[in-house]
Amino acid sequence: MSSLKGNILITGASRGIGCALVRALLKCDGVKRIFAGCRNPVHAYNLQEFESSNKLKLIKFSVQENESIDSVFDEIFNELNGEGLDMLINTAAIFEEVQTKEGYEMNIVYGMSKAALNNYTAVISKVYKDSNIMVISICPGPIYKDVTGSSLHPGISLDESAAEIINTITKLNIEDTGKFIDRFGTVIPF
Numbered sequence: 001m002s003s004l005k006g007n008i009l010i011t012g013a014s015r016g017i018g019c020a021l022v023r024a025l026l027k028c029d030g031v032k033r034i035f036a037g038c039r040n041p042v043h044a045y046n047l048q049e050f051e052s053s054n055k056l057k058l059i060k061f062s063v064q065e066n067e068s069i070d071s072v073f074d075e076i077f078n079e080l081n082g083e084g085l086d087m088l089i090n091t092a093a094i095f096e097e098v099q100t101k102e103g104y105e106m107n108i109v110y111g112m113s114k115a116a117l118n119n120y121t122a123v124i125s126k127v128y129k130d131s132n133i134m135v136i137s138i139c140p141g142p143i144y145k146d147v148t149g150s151s152l153h154p155g156i157s158l159d160e161s162a163a164e165i166i167n168t169i170t171k172l173n174i175e176d177t178g179k180f181i182d183r184f185g186t187v188i189p190f
């Protein structure tokens, strides 16, 4: 599967799209090591069966704790003997679809946070472009939860989304940096 290669860190890997991406990346021959960041690795039941492979390492990682972020990068640096990461995939998030006033208000906050994320992507992409580092926001599509959670709405499976995202990533180049795209690579205006 696909020509993705190197060492990859995925945040929010315990379930959802992060977990599906880990499983899909395990099948990519060129991928050397995958670091799956989970708040509680002992609860990452859908990944533990792959842990015996040298390719996957579950690491304790909360994106809200600066100390956790520092220690994770130290741990990865040591594991890779200084080789470094080739890709960071951030899927860590909290999202609940609630059909109440509270849910409505929360989804406004959710939408605002996504708009901020897309703007942040555009801003930091400019900082890193000269270093040939791409920064992209990708919408995984309308996923129904087939591994861990209840069904939100009709849609695609986590595995379909993960495969399409990986296929799209392999086709990107530095001129795409800063974009917000769907899982097929089409630019989404925001």
Ligand SMILES: NC(=O)c1ccc[n+]([C@@H]2O[C@H](COP(=O)([O-])OP(=O)(O)OC[C@H]3O[C@@H](n4cnc5c(N)ncnc54)[C@H](OP(=O)(O)O)[C@@H]3O)[C@@H](O)[C@H]2O)c1
Pocket (backbone or CB within 6 Å): 011, 012, 013, 014, 015, 016, 017, 018, 038, 039, 040, 061, 062, 063, 064, 091, 092, 093, 094, 095, 139, 140, 141, 142, 143, 144
């Ligand atoms: N699913 C969809 O249909 C859909 C559609 C469009 C966009 N998205 C976006 O795709 C992203 C991932 O969505 P998803 O459906 O995969 O979500 P999910 O199934 O709810 O999984 C969220 C993941 O984030 C982790 N997480 C939450 N807070 C964290 C923290 N502080 N530090 C580290 N990890 C943390 C969770 O870990 P724990 O297991 O420890 O809670 C879990 O692994 C989100 O940004 C979402 O908005 C999803």
